[in-house]
Amino acid sequence: xxxxxxxxxxxxxxxxxxxxxxxxxxxxxxxxxxxxxxxxxxxxxxxxxxxxxxxxxxxxxxxxxxxxxxxxxxxxxxxxxxxxxxxxxxxxxxxxxxxxxxxxxxxxxxxxxxxxxxxxxxx
Amino acid sequence: xxxxxxxxxxxxxxxxxxxxxxxxxxxxxxxxxxxxxxxxxxxxxxxxxxxxxxxxxxxxxxxxxxxxxxxxxxxxxxxxxxxxxxxxxxxxxxxxxxxxxxxxxxxxxxxxxxxxxxxxxxxxxxxxxxxxxxxxxxxxxxxxxxxxxxxxxxxxxxxxxxxxxxxxxxxxxxxxxxxxxxxxxxxxxxxxxxxxxxxxxxxxxxxxxxxxxxxxxxxxxxxxx
Numbered sequence: 357x358x359x360x361x362x363x364x365x366x367x368x369x370x371x372x373x374x375x376x377x378x379x380x381x382x383x384x385x386x387x388x389x390x391x392x393x394x395x396x397x398x399x400x401x402x403x404x405x406x407x408x409x410x411x412x413x414x415x416x417x418x419x420x421x422x423x424x425x426x427x428x429x430x431x432x433x434x435x436x437x438x439x440x441x442x443x444x445x446x447x448x449x450x451x452x453x454x455x456x457x458x459x460x461x462x463x464x465x466x467x468x469x470x471x472x473x474x475x476x477x478x479x
Numbered sequence: 480x481x482x483x484x485x486x487x488x489x490x491x492x493x494x495x496x497x498x499x500x501x502x503x504x505x506x507x508x509x510x511x512x513x514x515x516x517x518x519x520x521x522x523x524x525x526x527x528x529x530x531x532x533x534x535x536x537x538x539x540x541x542x543x544x545x546x547x548x549x550x551x552x553x554x555x556x557x558x559x560x561x562x563x564x565x566x567x568x569x570x571x572x573x574x575x576x577x578x579x580x581x582x583x584x585x586x587x588x589x590x591x592x593x594x595x596x597x598x599x600x601x602x603x604x605x606x607x608x609x610x611x612x613x614x615x616x617x618x619x620x621x622x623x624x625x626x627x628x629x630x631x632x633x634x635x636x637x638x639x640x641x642x643x644x645x646x647x648x649x650x651x652x653x654x655x656x657x658x659x660x661x662x663x664x665x666x667x668x669x670x671x672x673x674x675x676x677x678x679x680x681x682x683x684x685x686x687x688x689x690x691x692x693x694x695x696x697x698x699x700x701x702x703x704x
Contacts, residue, residue, distance in 0.1 A: 359500060363550040366500075366543050373540070429532040 385468035497546040574612035650687035
């Protein structure tokens with residue numbers, strides 16, 4: 357009976373951890389997508405987006421610390437690499453910055469989708 | 480490299496915890512469901528050790544999930560015969576009164592060589608001597624020889640020997656087993672007394688087994704002789 361109680365407690369912990377991680381990744385992805393749209397709009401309007409780029413980089417830094425416990429570090433490193441190009445592009449090449457933001461948003465979306473319990477991600 | 484060492488160290492204890500959680504059944508002969516869990520555990524455990532890009536949680540979580548599923552399924556199986564049959568299968572009679580059930584043999588994909596080897600392993604060399612043989616769910620074959628082919632028991636010979644418990648280990652390498660003493664209804668005082676009577680202390684005893692206060696065996700440590 358002791359084993360059954362430990363097992364049920366572990367199962368609850370594992371399920372709670374799974375649900376939390378799924379929720380956390382979704383929320384972080386939504387925030388990244390939101391910041392991405394803001395940057396895109398500002399760049400297309402010819403406004404400076406340095407603050408939003410800073411916010412996006414800071415958000416990603418925090419996010420990838422938690423992601424390291426959940427996701428393969430290769431895919432996190434890929435996005436971190438793309439992120440590191442943003443500050444330089446903000447000053448030098450705004451059209452390229454928009455393309456870079458699109459790439460980052462797509463990669464983050466893919467990463468988030470992979471962690472959601474859809475039939476396609478389960479299978 | 481250091482990460483791999485640390486991960487291997489952590490996973491060693493994680494696997495021990497998971498196997499302990501699954502209980503003693505896991506260590507003996509495996510049921511089909513337990514075999515599946517054991518194979519999966521060993522595979523999952525190697526992934527985060529070999530590839531440091533995979534987070535440790537991706538190894539630990541499935542290990543405990545599988546262990547937990549195994550414990551819960553085995554508890555439900557205790558109360559549900561249907562689930563038990565679905566998960567572990569059922570024992571099948573292969574030989575009845577010396578006659579092989581060929582249909583059961585074909586169903587289990589057992590060859591005659593497998594059957595004869597299993598019989599020989601249980602000291603039965605003639606099929607005609609078998610009362611019945613059963614293929615257990617663990618894959619082993621249990622053989623019950625005919626009474627006429629079995630060695631006579633004490634009851635067959637009209638003897639009535641006293642039924643006693645086997646001797647238990649009271650001292651092992653100079654260390655008293657209090658659980659064994661409780662089982663025998665004896666105490667430490669008795670142990671010290673009998674050991675002293677043999678001319679040594681507790682530390683000087685290599686093995687001491689006892690059945691009762693009057694029936695015991697003491698083996699001294701060699702350097703004490």
